Amino acid sequence: MSELVLTSLRKTYGPTVAVDDVSLTVREGELVALLGPSGCGKTTTLRMVAGFIEPTAGQIVIGGRDVTHLPPHRRDTGMVFQSYALFPHMTVAQNVAFGLEMRNVPKAEAEKRVADALSLVRLGHLGERYPRQLSGGQQQRVALARALVVNPGVFLLDEPLSNLDAKLRLEVRVEIRELQRRLGLTTVFVTHDQEEALTLADRLVVMANGVVQQVGTPEELYESPANLFVAGFIGRSNVLAGRLVSPGRFESRGGLAVSVPADGRAAGPAALALRPERLTLAEPGAPVAPCMNSATGKLVLVTYLGATSEYRVDLRGDEVLTATLPTPPASDPLRRLAAGDPVTLTWPADACRLLAPDGAHDQGG
Amino acid sequence: MPAAGPGRRWLGRFALRAVATVVFCFMFLPVFFVAWISLFDQQIVSFPPDGYTFAWYANALSRPEFARGFVTSFQVAAVATVIGVSLGAAAAYAIVRFRFAGSGTLNTLLLGPLVVPGIVAGTALYVYYVALENALDVDFRATLHGLVLGHVLLTIPWTVRLVSASLVGLDRAMEEAAANLGASPLTVFRRVTLPMMRPGLVAASLFSFIQSFENLELSLLLVGPGRITLPVAMLNYLEFRIDPTIAAVATMQIVIIGALMLISDRFVKLSRIV
Ligand SMILES: Nc1ncnc2c1ncn2[C@@H]1O[C@H](COP(=O)(O)OP(=O)(O)OP(=O)(O)O)[C@@H](O)[C@H]1O
Ligand SMILES: [Mg+2]
Numbered sequence: 001m002s003e004l005v006l007t008s009l010r011k012t013y014g015p016t017v018a019v020d021d022v023s024l025t026v027r028e029g030e031l032v033a034l035l036g037p038s039g040c041g042k043t044t045t046l047r048m049v050a051g052f053i054e055p056t057a058g059q060i061v062i063g064g065r066d067v068t069h070l071p072p073h074r075r076d077t078g079m080v081f082q083s084y085a086l087f088p089h090m091t092v093a094q095n096v097a098f099g100l101e102m103r104n105v106p107k108a109e110a111e112k113r114v115a116d117a118l119s120l121v122r123l124g125h126l127g128e129r130y131p132r133q134l135s136g137g138q139q140q141r142v143a144l145a146r147a148l149v150v151n152p153g154v155f156l157l158d159e160p161l162s163n164l165d166a167k168l169r170l171e172v173r174v175e176i177r178e179l180q181r182r183l184g185l186t187t188v189f190v191t192h193d194q195e196e197a198l199t200l201a202d203r204l205v206v207m208a209n210g211v212v213q214q215v216g217t218p219e220e221l222y223e224s225p226a227n228l229f230v231a232g233f234i235g236r237s238n239v240l241a242g243r244l245v246s247p248g249r250f251e252s253r254g255g256l257a258v259s260v261p262a263d264g265r266a267a268g269p270a271a272l273a274l275r276p277e278r279l280t281l282a283e284p285g286a287p288v289a290p291c292m293n294s295a296t297g298k299l300v301l302v303t304y305l306g307a308t309s310e311y312r313v314d315l316r317g318d319e320v321l322t323a324t325l326p327t328p329p330a331s332d333p334l335r336r337l338a339a340g341d342p343v344t345l346t347w348p349a350d351a352c353r354l355l356a357p358d359g360a361h362d363q364g365g
Numbered sequence: 366m367p368a369a370g371p372g373r374r375w376l377g378r379f380a381l382r383a384v385a386t387v388v389f390c391f392m393f394l395p396v397f398f399v400a401w402i403s404l405f406d407q408q409i410v411s412f413p414p415d416g417y418t419f420a421w422y423a424n425a426l427s428r429p430e431f432a433r434g435f436v437t438s439f440q441v442a443a444v445a446t447v448i449g450v451s452l453g454a455a456a457a458y459a460i461v462r463f464r465f466a467g468s469g470t471l472n473t474l475l476l477g478p479l480v481v482p483g484i485v486a487g488t489a490l491y492v493y494y495v496a497l498e499n500a501l502d503v504d505f506r507a508t509l510h511g512l513v514l515g516h517v518l519l520t521i522p523w524t525v526r527l528v529s530a531s532l533v534g535l536d537r538a539m540e541e542a543a544a545n546l547g548a549s550p551l552t553v554f555r556r557v558t559l560p561m562m563r564p565g566l567v568a569a570s571l572f573s574f575i576q577s578f579e580n581l582e583l584s585l586l587l588v589g590p591g592r593i594t595l596p597v598a599m600l601n602y603l604e605f606r607i608d609p610t611i612a613a614v615a616t617m618q619i620v621i622i623g624a625l626m627l628i629s630d631r632f633v634k635l636s637r638i639v
Binding site for chain 1: 532536542544560561
């Protein structure tokens with residue numbers, strides 16, 4: 001296993017910038033997920049690491065070796081393709097043995113390693129089958145075994161679960177994570193499914209338009225998004241546009257005054273991001289603790305989601321906040337709230353995250 | 366319509382079978398007649414036959430021009446197939462794999478020989494060979510290599526079509542997977558691409574061979590003394606006599622080509638390609 005270091009990686013197609021100045025270090029044994037909306041450059045980045053795409057600029061180092069200009073077969077990466085790309089004219093065992101054969105591993109040893117790899121993915125009994133005689137999930141696991149059996153320096157997966165049904169996706173996801181931990185694989189995992197990324201990865205790389213927006217653990221990304229894009233893309237956020245009038249004091253465009261943590265930011269235009277689950281709901285007139293922010297408005301929509309309920313509250317003007325609360329017990333007066341009722345929202349100052357304003361809106365949806 | 370469903374489906378299946386049977390009969394009727402006539406015990410063919418005999422087969426086998434024609438045709442077809450399929454497959458690979466300026470035009474151009482009538486192509490080649498002979502001082506007319514070269518033209522359109530078809534279905538990711546596992550470009554080609562092209566190559570070889578073997582028009586002007594192909598030999602024979610010997614030769618030819626098809630069907634299911 002080796003460390004993977006990308007430095008200022010860039011790829012352009014004519015005027016299109018597919019990947020722009022991506023720098024990233026994946027530590028030994030770490031699983032990093034590349035996450036972002038369609039067309040943001042995830043696949044391009046991964047394929048540059050594997051050597052299928054020549055970078056326009058930048059450097060790729062695997063285990064201390066500069067591989068930027070090496071052809072794919074000399075890079076020592078193990079890739080799992082979205083379509084699995086199994087060789088249809090070879091049996092499962094021959095598929096898995098292919099990489100060992102290319103490395104001139106003696107036959108007896110190769111057979112043993114193939115058997116081990118197949119039992120690792122629980123397919124020990126299917127070695128003699130052809131790929132077309134397997135289910136999608138089984139083919140997926142053959143693809144995993146084929147890539148793993150050669151002990152690649154870096155393990156690359158491009159949306160490996162997207163062709164599986166929801167239930168299987170969950171199963172294989174857990175399986176991949178266990179294998180990756182057990183074998184200590186340095187792994188880059190591409191996905192556009194944020195839940196997949198959050199549950200699977202040690203660290204996430206959020207990309208948009210070819211640019212890395214933020215790198216961090218799931219917790220860091222969720223608690224401290226670096227910008228409005230990340231705030232909206234990882235989980236959901238309420239966003240209020242406005243300005244910081246003085247340290248610790250924010251005023252929304254609609255005139256709502258909010259106390260925020262004083263983070264040393266200079267006064268000026270700013271955006272405020274608020275997680276819906278940090279808001280609490282009260283009937284108007286209920287006492288509000290002095291340290292809490294509050295806003296009064298009209299309830300426009302209540303969505304019952306079982307364990308939680310969602311309340312959309314229209315403040316003055318065109319500002320809307322969404323609060324997600326554990327569904328109150330049936331006896332609670334909050335349960336009788338209906339659209340049109342006046343309500344008060346409260347939240348602590350430390351639930352507010354000030355971000356640089358830009359044209360972006362709430363992308364959480 | 367649960368009640369109408371099965372009845373309708375039965376009717377549909379029946380209609381399909383009926384049409385298939387009719388078409389099949391229509392296509393095989395000439396073959397059947399040729400085989401039948403080859404056994405008629407009479408010089409001039411008339412129905413019903415006076416009796417049956419194998420004499421025409423004996424006659425065909427005893428005439429040296431047919432045996433020589435068969436050997437010549439076989440040689441020409443074999444060599445033309447090897448050359449034509451190699452060139453055509455390489456062209457198909459280049460066209461499908463590397464999108465270059467003019468690859469579409471090249472693709473169309475390579476199908477050209479299909480639309481030029483054989484007689485025209487034969488005449489053009491003849492004139493071209495005369496020019497070549499003057500320029501190079503090497504014989505082309507009435508030579509084996511001249512004939513083979515002409516037949517290579519017949520094999521290329523089929524090969525390009527069939528091999529392209531087998532390549533288009535080949536997922537590029539498979540070749541990438543092989544490279545990713547440590548295979549050099551040559552090994553990728555040998556271990557992944559080539560095996561995937563195999564059905565296309567077998568079909569192309571078979572079609573090329575048959576095209577060349579039974580070709581008359583293109584060969585007419587290119588054959589020379591001692592290098593007469595079987596179809597030309599048959600035509601020559603017909604100039605002097607019309608008797609069932611020709612039917613006997615044709616029947617043997619059909620049997621040989623049919624056997625070839627059956628053999629290649631063992632390697633690739635032809636029905637899956639054509
Ligand atoms: N061969 C190419 N020629 C021109 N533009 C390309 C090419 N390949 C990719 N692009 C562009 O580069 C950008 C990034 O593409 P990429 O495939 O990396 O996206 P992605 O993040 O993997 O998206 P998805 O989630 O849809 O797979 C896209 O805007 C795409 O249109
Ligand atoms: Mg992609």
